[in-house]
Structure formats: structure tokens, C-alpha cells
Amino acid sequence: MAGTRSDWVGDYFMETMAATEFRVHPDAHIVVDGTVCADCTTRQCIVACPANLFVPTTDGGIVFNYEQCFECGTCYLVCNHEGAITWNYPAGGHGVVFRRT
Amino acid sequence: MSDSVDVIVVGAGPAGSCAAIVAARAGLSVVLLERGPFAGSKNMYGGVIYARMLDELIPKWWEQAPIQRWVTRRSTMLLTDTQALTVDFRTDAWGEAPYNGATAYRPDFDNWLAGHAEAAGAQLLTSTTVTGLLRDSAGSNRTGAIVGVRTDRPAGDLRARGVIACDGVNSLLAKEAGLYEHTDAKHFTLGVKETLALPKEVIDERFGVRDREGVDIEIIGGTGMINGGGFVYTNLDTVAVGVVLKLSKLAAQSLRPEQVIAGLKANHAIAPLIEGGEVKEYSAHLIPEAGLEMMPKMTANGMLVAGDAAALCLAAGIWLEGVNFAIASGMYAGETAVDAIRAGDVSARGLAGYQKRMRTTFVLKDHRKLRRAPALVLSDRVQHLYPAMVANVAERMFRVDNPQPKPGLRRIFAQERKRAGVRRRDLIRDAWTGFRSYG
Ligand SMILES: Cc1cc2nc3c(=O)[nH]c(=O)nc-3n(C[C@H](O)[C@H](O)[C@H](O)COP(=O)(O)OP(=O)(O)OC[C@H]3O[C@@H](n4cnc5c(N)ncnc54)[C@H](O)[C@@H]3O)c2cc1C
Ligand code: SF4
Ligand code: SF4
Secondary structure (H helix, E strand, O other), rough: OOOOOHHHHHHHHHHHHHHHHEOOOOOOOOEEEEHOOOOOOHHHHHHHHOOOEEEOOOHHHHHHHHHHHHOOOHHHHOOOOOOEEEEOOOOOEEEEOOOOO | OOEEEEEEEEOHHHHHHHHHHHHOOOOOEEEEEEEOOOOOOOOOOEEEOOOOOOHHHOOOOOOOOOOEEEEEEEEEEEEEEEEEEEEEEEEEHHHHHOOOOEOOOOOHHHHHHHHHHHHHEEEEEEEOOOOEEEOOOOOOOOOEEEEEEEOOOOOOOOOOOOOEOOOOOOOOOHHHOOOOOOOOHHEEEEEEEEEEOHHHHHHHHOOOOOOOEEEEEEEEEEEOOOEEEEEEEEOOOOEEEEEEEEEEHHHOOOHHHHHHHHHHHHHOOOHHHHHEEEEEEEEEEEEEEHHHHOOHHHHHOOEEEEEEEEEEEOEEEOEEHHHHHHHHHHHHHHHHHHHHHOOOOOOOOOOOHHHHHHHHHHHHHHHOOOHHHHHHHHEEEHHHHHHHHHHHHHHHHHOOOOOOOOOOOOHHHHHHHHOHHHHHHHHHHHHHHHHHHHO
């Protein structure tokens, strides 16, 4: 029996993300303060971030990885904890690059 | 770069490039700052561009714009898990100049438009992120007139007589200038999209088009319990399929955006169109969805705001238009800056002509007319009850259930309305709101 549908979406999602170009800057443009997240019960960033960059840890924390970020702004809008997310655009020329023909 | 110019335009999307074209052609010195490595590299949409506003700026733009297909077939689809009811319109007229809508890749289109800004004399500086505003030292840091921007270039600050903020949906500049009272997740939708490669002949055949003809399918329903909508657009040899999702609803449930797309792609009304398509790109971007309800103040002392930065995108269900609003507001911002600089008054008062230009044209007229539409289209009834109700009516109307005689449409409708749990007075109210908006 093949995997469940969510497994399939998972593999496929990795493929779709790999198809998009990111020119990663060594410094993170978005910083998440894990100590604030520790008190968060809603954790809406986890489901809403289209790049799936907020990953819950077993001890109730959040691991955030900025590298494949679309710079969309969803996370800071859905997060209702002041100070959890420091949000900026990456330095000029870096970050996501959408494709031409 | 010299450290002082007449006008700084931030963001080389359609709003910024058009503002720069207008100001540069009027003889002002203009710098156009873009954080991406080229204009358009950060920009994503559905999408279809309605570019008639360019007639004035770039005569016969359709002969040179990097478009994919001209939309000659437009379908509006009500979708449930197992049913689809489509209004499918096609016309040859939209396949001839001056055309109606075109599909295009934004990195192509925006880069082309920015090229026109350069040709007009604007200096385009890419790979440059604006990090803040410069204020007149006479005022305080929060209230002094805006006299330039900070950037992450080695030279850093750049001063100007006027700044035009065209920095898109998250507009950090409009926020820093204090033009937004607050921002609220419920005013935004998240758009996510897969671009799927298929041979051109396959697309032509599946969508029933030829040559440069293209198809635009707007979908209501198909996003599960998350209020939003879906779309399918044809490019020459790719198909774009995606969904827009109300942020506050998305965040409050457990289905992730890519799972919503997967659901739409698996729907039997959509699957055969895209089967075998190889994913070329996955992309995401916010839409300022709430129209008039969320619009900021659009002028400050020394600054104008245009396009998505001013929430001018029109999202009203069967219409999702932003590029044309960005082009127009960018042009008007450019004209206003030219007038104000010539008159020597770039205070908010001196820039007041901007609002007037928008109030008297489609930019704010369309928003006024459709002010109730975004909320109606994203309402729970339109999203979760009406598609199934209408599709069930169609299913029963078209079903031949011999030996049963044909039931009357009125009875079917009354029964399905009850079955869907729709109160008659809500239905009448929504119909009236819809009629007043779209009528
Ligand atoms: C999923 C989706 C579907 C859509 N479908 C359609 C459609 O079919 N038709 C349509 O007409 N519209 C559509 N839109 C809306 C349309 O994309 C926008 O309204 C339009 O792009 C707005 O143009 P703009 O120039 O104001 O902003 P943008 O195109 O967002 O351009 C802003 C520019 O500013 C730059 N920038 C931002 N901050 C900075 C900074 N600090 N420093 C330097 N540069 C900066 C960005 O890199 C970008 O190039 C859609 C949008 C989405 C998300
Ligand atoms: S980022 Fe915000 S929403 Fe996400 S876990 Fe932290 S506090 Fe909660
Ligand atoms: S900006 Fe968008 S893609 Fe980037 S982390 Fe936030 S939600 Fe995710």
C-alpha cells in the first residue's frame, strides 16, 4: 500500500519548493523569538506559512528556517504575539526570485 | 548615484514603473529602487493583466508587451467536491487589438515595464532594499516631512523632493509613515500557485483554444472550509493553478495552503486539465483584499503611496484586478508629484490632487461601487452554502429521473435552499447586496 495522502503531499511539496529559486543571504531577514513562542497556544504560523518554515519541536518550541521564504508577510499578520516575529525583507538582490519565460 | 534627486520611486512593480515613466518624461530626475535582482523578480499574481491604462503611456503596448496569451475565454465556476457549474464565455473580440486581458509572467511583464521607465530617463537601481524613510531634521522623527529614503547600498541614504512608495502589499514605507491605522490579518488573503508545464498543443486541446488564445477560470468553492477561491490560467506552455485563502480562516484551521491546492487539483473538474503537468514553480504572495475598508491615507508630507501599498487591489470574487489599479495609481502619483514639485509644495496639502485624480476615475469609483463585494464573496454563505445549493439545483434540473415526472424549478429551489440551511431572508439580502454591487 502506498503512503497516505498527506505523505504524498509532503513529497510533492518538497518537489514544488525545490522548483523555486532562492538566493539565500547569510543573515536571516526574519527572526523568531522562541521564548515568546513557548507561551503561544494558537501557533497559527505553523499552518499558514506557505513555505512551511515554522516547525514545532517536541518540547513545545518552534524552529524557524528563513532560507526558502517567499517574503509574503503571512506569518507576522497571523501571529498575535507581540515581539515573536521581527520581520524584514532580505538584503537587496537576495531571497526569492520568480521565474521568467 | 548622486545623493539628491527630484523623485524617488520605491518598488519597480507596475505602480512604481508607471510613476517613474510619468515623472521622468516630465523632465524630473527620477531614481527607481527595487530590492529584487531585476524588476518583477519578487512579483507574483494569478494572473491576468488588463492593461488598457497603458494606451496613453505606451501606444500599441500590445505589440511589444511580453504576454503569454490573450484571454478569449473566461469561465466562472461554482465548485463542490463532486459538482461544477460553469458559466463559460468566449469571444473572438478579445483576441484582437486592443484586446481585453492577457496572461503573462510578472517577472517578464514588470521587467519590460521597468525598461520603459529607464528609456524615459529614470535610473533603475535593482538589488537595493529601502530600509526606512529620511525625515526633515526640522520635524521630529515621526512627523517631519519625508525627504528621502535609507537603503542597504553602500552609499546608503538618498534624498529627494518627493518619495512615491510603490512597495507592494506589506508596504513597510506606508506603515513607517503612519498612513495605516492598523493592519489586520482579516483584510488579507494569501495566494499560492503552482506553475505546471505542459506542451502547448496539449494546453490548446484541453482548453479548446488556438494560437495565442487563452483561458481564465475563476473558481468559487474548492477551498474546503477556508474562505477563498481558486483559479486556473493558461500560459503558452504552462498552466497556473492556485487558490486565494482568507488569512484569518486559514490560520484558524489545520489544512496547509499546499494541501488546499492539492485538493483543488484532485477535483474531477480540474484534474483532467492539468494532468501530467510538471511543476516549474511554487509561489506565494498576499493580496490586500478588503478594499475601501483597509485603505490607508495615501499622502504624507513629501510622500505618495500607490498600488498594493495603498491597498488599491480590487478583489471582488469574479474580478481580481490589481495590476491595472497599480498602473493607474502609479501614473496619477507620478503626475501629482510633477505638479507639486513644479509648484514648490510637496506637503500633503500640495499633493492633494492625487486623491482627486483617483476619486474621479475608475481607481476609486470601482472600489466605491464594489465596496460590499469583497465581504459578500468571502462570506460563509457564499463560500460554504451557496455553491452546493446551486449545484444541487442544477443537478436535479438536468437529471432525467424517469419514470418520475419532471419537478418544477421553484420546488427544487425551495427544497435545496432548505437542505442547504439557507434562510430566505439571508438569501434575499445577499442577492440585494450582490445586485447593488454588480448591477
Ligand atoms: C495570487 C494573486 C493573484 C492575483 N491575480 C491578479 C490578476 O489576475 N490580475 C491582476 O490585475 N492582479 C492580480 N493580483 C494583484 C496584483 O498582483 C497586484 O495588485 C499588483 O502586483 C500590484 O502592483 P504594485 O506595483 O502595487 O506592487 P507589486 O507588484 O507588489 O510591486 C512592489 C515592488 O516593490 C518592491 N519592494 C517592496 N519593498 C521594497 C523595499 N523596501 N525596497 C525596494 N523595493 C521594494 C518589490 O520587490 C516589488 O517589485 C493578484 C495577486 C495575487 C497575490
Ligand atoms: S511565531 Fe507567533 S504564532 Fe507562531 S508560535 Fe510564535 S508566537 Fe505563536
Ligand atoms: S514571510 Fe511568508 S514564506 Fe516567509 S516565513 Fe513568513 S509566512 Fe513563511
